[in-house]
Amino acid sequence: MSEQSASGALKPGQKNRQRVEAGLRRRYRAEARFRAYGIAAVALGLSFVAMLFVSIVSTGWTIFRQAYVLLEISYDADTFDPEGTGDPEVIGSGDFSAPIKASMRELFPDVEARAERRMLYGLVSDGAQFELRKRLMAGPEAVGSRETLWVLADDRVDQLLKGKIGRDQPADLRGLSDEEVAWIDRLEQAGQLELRFNRSFFTQGDSREPEQAGIWGALVGSALTLLVTLVLSFPIGVAAAVYLEEFAAKNRLTDFIEVNINNLAAVPSIVFGLLGLAVFIQLFGLPRSAPLVGGLVLTLMTLPTIIIASRAALKGVPPSIREAALGMGASQVQMVMHHVLPLAMPGMLTGAIIGMARALGESAPLLMIGMVAFIVDVPGALTDPSTALPVQVYLWADSPERAFLERTSGAILVLLAFLLVMNLAAVILRQKFERRW
Amino acid sequence: MTGETTHATRGNHVVPPERAEQGFRTIGEITTDNPVVVCRGVNVHYGDKHAIRDVSLDIAHNEVIAMIGPSGCGKSTFLRCINRLNDTIPTARVSGSIALDGRDIYDKQQDVVQLRARVGMVFQKPNPFPKTVYENVAYGPRIHGLAADRTELDEIVQTSLLRAGLWEEVKDRLESPGTALSGGQQQRLCIARTIAVSPEVILMDEPCSALDPIATARIEDLIDELRRNYAICIVTHSMQQAARVSQRTAYFHLGDLIEVGSTDQIFTNPRHKLTEDYITGRFG
Ligand SMILES: Nc1ncnc2c1ncn2[C@@H]1O[C@H](COP(=O)(O)OP(=O)(O)OP(=O)(O)O)[C@@H](O)[C@H]1O
Ligand SMILES: [Mg+2]
Numbered sequence: 166m167s168e169q170s171a172s173g174a175l176k177p178g179q180k181n182r183q184r185v186e187a188g189l190r191r192r193y194r195a196e197a198r199f200r201a202y203g204i205a206a207v208a209l210g211l212s213f214v215a216m217l218f219v220s221i222v223s224t225g226w227t228i229f230r231q232a233y234v235l236l237e238i239s240y241d242a243d244t245f246d247p248e249g250t251g252d253p254e255v256i257g258s259g260d261f262s263a264p265i266k267a268s269m270r271e272l273f274p275d276v277e278a279r280a281e282r283r284m285l286y287g288l289v290s291d292g293a294q295f296e297l298r299k300r301l302m303a304g305p306e307a308v309g310s311r312e313t314l315w316v317l318a319d320d321r322v323d324q325l326l327k328g329k330i331g332r333d334q335p336a337d338l339r340g341l342s343d344e345e346v347a348w349i350d351r352l353e354q355a356g357q358l359e360l361r362f363n364r365s366f367f368t369q370g371d372s373r374e375p376e377q378a379g380i381w382g383a384l385v386g387s388a389l390t391l392l393v394t395l396v397l398s399f400p401i402g403v404a405a406a407v408y409l410e411e412f413a414a415k416n417r418l419t420d421f422i423e424v425n426i427n428n429l430a431a432v433p434s435i436v437f438g439l440l441g442l443a444v445f446i447q448l449f450g451l452p453r454s455a456p457l458v459g460g461l462v463l464t465l466m467t468l469p470t471i472i473i474a475s476r477a478a479l480k481g482v483p484p485s486i487r488e489a490a491l492g493m494g495a496s497q498v499q500m501v502m503h504h505v506l507p508l509a510m511p512g513m514l515t516g517a518i519i520g521m522a523r524a525l526g527e528s529a530p531l532l533m534i535g536m537v538a539f540i541v542d543v544p545g546a547l548t549d550p551s552t553a554l555p556v557q558v559y560l561w562a563d564s565p566e567r568a569f570l571e572r573t574s575g576a577i578l579v580l581l582a583f584l585l586v587m588n589l590a591a592v593i594l595r596q597k598f599e600r601r602w
Numbered sequence: 603m604t605g606e607t608t609h610a611t612r613g614n615h616v617v618p619p620e621r622a623e624q625g626f627r628t629i630g631e632i633t634t635d636n637p638v639v640v641c642r643g644v645n646v647h648y649g650d651k652h653a654i655r656d657v658s659l660d661i662a663h664n665e666v667i668a669m670i671g672p673s674g675c676g677k678s679t680f681l682r683c684i685n686r687l688n689d690t691i692p693t694a695r696v697s698g699s700i701a702l703d704g705r706d707i708y709d710k711q712q713d714v715v716q717l718r719a720r721v722g723m724v725f726q727k728p729n730p731f732p733k734t735v736y737e738n739v740a741y742g743p744r745i746h747g748l749a750a751d752r753t754e755l756d757e758i759v760q761t762s763l764l765r766a767g768l769w770e771e772v773k774d775r776l777e778s779p780g781t782a783l784s785g786g787q788q789q790r791l792c793i794a795r796t797i798a799v800s801p802e803v804i805l806m807d808e809p810c811s812a813l814d815p816i817a818t819a820r821i822e823d824l825i826d827e828l829r830r831n832y833a834i835c836i837v838t839h840s841m842q843q844a845a846r847v848s849q850r851t852a853y854f855h856l857g858d859l860i861e862v863g864s865t866d867q868i869f870t871n872p873r874h875k876l877t878e879d880y881i882t883g884r885f886g
Contacts, residue, residue: 415692485729489792491690492725493742494718494799503741504731 393460474516
């Protein structure tokens with residue numbers, strides 16, 4: 166409206182300006198309010214994440230260190246290789262608890278009663294013998310020699326050192342008698358008992374003894390399972406999405422398929438576990454508890470997510486690029502392969518990573534196919550029995566020993582770290598693919 | 603008025619009365635001496651919508667023909683029939699016959715990929731591939747296997763860019779992304795990309811609508827230059843542009859081809875009332 170058309174005291178332009186100004190304040194207020202809601206929502210979310218991290222890290226961070234006892238070990242020729250054959254079979258069948266017991270007796274010569282000695286030996290973990298055996302088998306020439314070695318202490322010793330068992334608690338609650346506590350103090354003062362980097366947690370599989378229980382088995386199990394999931398679900402999901410989006414005729418059948426894919430994304434994961442049990446294990450006879458089957462089940466679960474995300478990514482490719490390619494005489498396949506797919510790839514990767522993150526945290530379907538079993542060995546192949554990180558968390562959280570509490574939190578930390586590494590890889594990959602147009 | 607009568611008869615697929623009265627469907631000479639593309643009775647439906655009705659028109663060698671008409675009259679639709687780009691729209695149905703060098707392009711024997719190599723298209727919005735300048739131009743020759751080796755490909759890329767008048771500006775940045783060029787440069791890149799496969803016909807759908815007058819002038823010069831080797835069919839909303847670059851002009855109105863004639867005649871002496879209204883700016 167022009168300024169010249171003035172009439173009366175208030176020019177029409179002025180009137181409008183006043184109206185706009187009155188409304189302007191309201192608009193700004195609404196905007197500020199909206200921004201405050203947003204900030205509040207983000208702050209709330211962040212505070213929950215912070216709480217989660219604080220609680221997990223505060224109970225879990227001690228897992229990096231574990232109590233070890235310094236012992237003087239002598240590999241007596243009489244015990245391990247009386248005939249001097251050097252045969253590993255003979256050496257391996259020796260009694261490896263003997264040198265540990267001998268060493269403990271040497272440290273505490275005043276302990277003589279049988280029952281007390283048994284208590285004394287109990288301060289060292291059973292795992293120490295296996296460690297010794299492994300060392301001697303690796304170097305049989307050490308028979309007859311001595312070495313000083315840090316060996317795993319019992320979990321109660323560990324918990325006492327970390328202050329998770331109170332010294333002033335009554336003995337039966339503590340799980341340690343007064344004598345035991347006194348011996349521990351003596352060892353600690355002599356510098357022969359200390360918290361050291363927890364090697365076994367990061368290199369071993371599960372165990373009934375908390376101090377020997379490691380996360381490595383579950384970590385490898387999860388990695389193998391997710392490898393199967395990724396290798397199957399990404400190509401299949403992308404191929405399905407490309408076909409449905411780019412090639413399939415739009416008719417009743419494809420509508421029906423689309424609706425069902427969306428439905429599948431909402432099916433509870435445990436149902437996929439049951440399906441996996443019925444089809445892969447009972448029908449196809451694949452082994453139970455294997456990462457292969459776990460991966461197949463998680464593939465079923467992840468596929469809908471990847472297909473839906475990939476289709477959305479394909480839809481997001483500007484039609485002008487398609488027309489440009491077709492106009493140049495590219496065939497449908499060439500158009501998809503050369504132009505559409507590279508542009509949709511970042512979106513597809515996002516879908517894949519959402520699916521994979523969900524698969525990593527999934528335990529219910531794995532329970533159904535037996536990946537919940539107690540498995541000590543670290544899996545070496547896709548068909549080896551194994552467990553997975555979330556299942557391991559579940560198993561440890563269920564164990565009565567106090568030391569497993571710390572391990573549960575430690576396992577969650579490892580799970581989160583795994584997730585972080587996975588997401589980081591995805592972000593880097595996505596950035597590589599991201600292009601402007 | 604005439605416009606209203608035309609509207610009223612739309613649904614019944616009847617020839618507009620003012621045209622029926624005159625006894626012919628399209629005013630002017632639809633045929634030419636040396637046609638490359640011959641369209642006869644072309645109809646396009648988008649679902650129930652009859653977008654183009656009964657259009658017959660020849661496109662000649664070494665000629666620029668301009669398509670003008672109000673928005674939504676079917677210019678783009680007609681253009682997209684000639685390289686069968688309408689095939690990609692599921693609801694589109696094309697009937698009638700379009701022949702390229704005497705062969706029906708909607709024939710079952712006709713390969714769409716080969717057709718589009720012979721009939722290139724430049725779009726309204728510059729749409730270079732999100733690849734390097736070099737890759738943009740090399741893409742067509744590559745998928746059609748036109749270059750035996752890298753040197754030959756380099757040569758094709760260079761001559762195409764030269765002819766599109768872009769070489770001087772991009773010769774040092776062949777490896778930078780095509781999308782990083784200015785709008786006018788992008789459009790010339792798209793033209794270079796199109797002529798790299800040596801098509802026989804080039805379709806241009808408002809190629810200058812997103813460009814400033816200087817870039818437009820460059821493209822118009824280029825079109826004039828390209829006419830020596832190609833048949834060019836250009837859609838434009840600018841009368842001046844049509845007058846400047848084309849030898850023949852076709853006027854479309856609500857899906858009908860109303861009038862065809864030499865550009866001079868259409869602009870100085872339109873024979874149809876609708877054409878005259880449009881040209882003189884009373885309409886559209
Ligand atoms: N994909 C489509 N689906 C349905 N109808 C369409 C489609 N494309 C075009 N139409 C319709 O067909 C008619 C002709 O469209 P077209 O794009 O050919 O017009 P145009 O002459 O190029 O217009 P403009 O000058 O605005 O580009 C229009 O009424 C339009 O609504
Ligand atoms: Mg158009």
